[in-house]
Amino acid sequence: MRDLEVVIALATTGSTTKAASALHLTQSAVSRALGLAEDKAGTRLFDRTRQGLSPTPAGERLVAGARGILAQLAALEQETIAPSADAPMHVRLVCECYTAYRWLPSALVELRRALPRLEVSLALEHTDDPAPALARGEIDIALLTTAPLPSARSARHPLVEKPLFSDEVVFLVSASHPLASRRAITKQDLARHPMITSRVPPEEGRWFLRSVFGKATPSLSLLQLPLTEAIVDAVRAGMGIAVLSEWIASGYVERGDVVVKRLASGPLFRPWRIAYRRDVERAAEPLRGFLAGSLPRMRLLECGP
Secondary structure, eight states: OHHHHHHHHHHHHSSHHHHHHHHTOOHHHHHHHHHHHHHHHTSOOEEEETTEEEEOHHHHHHHHHHHHHHHHHHHHHHHHHSTTOOSOEEEEEEESSGGGGGTHHHHHHHHHHHOTTEEEEEOGGGTTSHHHHHHHTSOSEEEESSOOOOOGGGOSSOEEEEEEEEEEEEEEEETTSTTTTSSSBOHHHHHHSOEEEOOOOHHHHHHHHHHHHTTOOOOOOEEEOSSHHHHHHHHHTTOOEEEEEHHHHTTTSTTSSEEEEOBTTOOEEEEEEEEEEGGGHHHHHHHHHHHHTOOOOOOOOOOOO
16 A cells, blocks of 8 residues: 555656655655565556656556555445445545645545545535634634634534645746746745735645744735635736746646746645545545545646746
């Protein structure tokens, strides 16, 4: 299972650094695990290029079958613990950040094929307050970024949370923007130019400021727009720098009128966790195994010259 988890994380991220972050391992541990997996397979699973790791045909075949296998293994583990639980399992799921809905519905279609007895419905109405809704028992599972879980005393049911994966927060500028020719941008650039964002939860906003600027946050010019299309169009018009999940940004760079940038200090990864009521563990653990390997490829397009 560890071999499969490592291979899926590498195929998803295209980098040992990002895979290590997603798996909560060190980069050296991921590199060693990849070497061991290739030794066991008796073939090379990834090509090493300047742009990152790219699955070989053998690697692609392994990844294609691994996601369903991981979910089925997790389901088998739960059925072993509770062998009499043969009824279909239905859970209500919500995400703290709308960016996950960019890929989650398609992943759930694939989940039905891998685990036909597990039914997952999206409780979109609780997107603005996933953690309190989970504590009140109004939803079963939440995918969280920065929202803290309520205290055990305030929850109606015992809650469990575990690390899940990470996405990268990137910066989008117009191809004609003064920063477009730079390989990376700095926190000083973010202070000098307007930042274009959607409305984000206060806790996530604090996480971003803390991660980028540390304790000394400068005065910032923010332009908040409700729709992704409006954010990207404002970027095309040269109105500032958009702050987006790479899941969203990757769909807009192919036209060539906007470019993606990272921070000069290094990639900015946003951690995600899965939280669920303990009484739905039999459904939540197979789902966790499946989602960990079902992210869209997060390897960024070229981030500058």
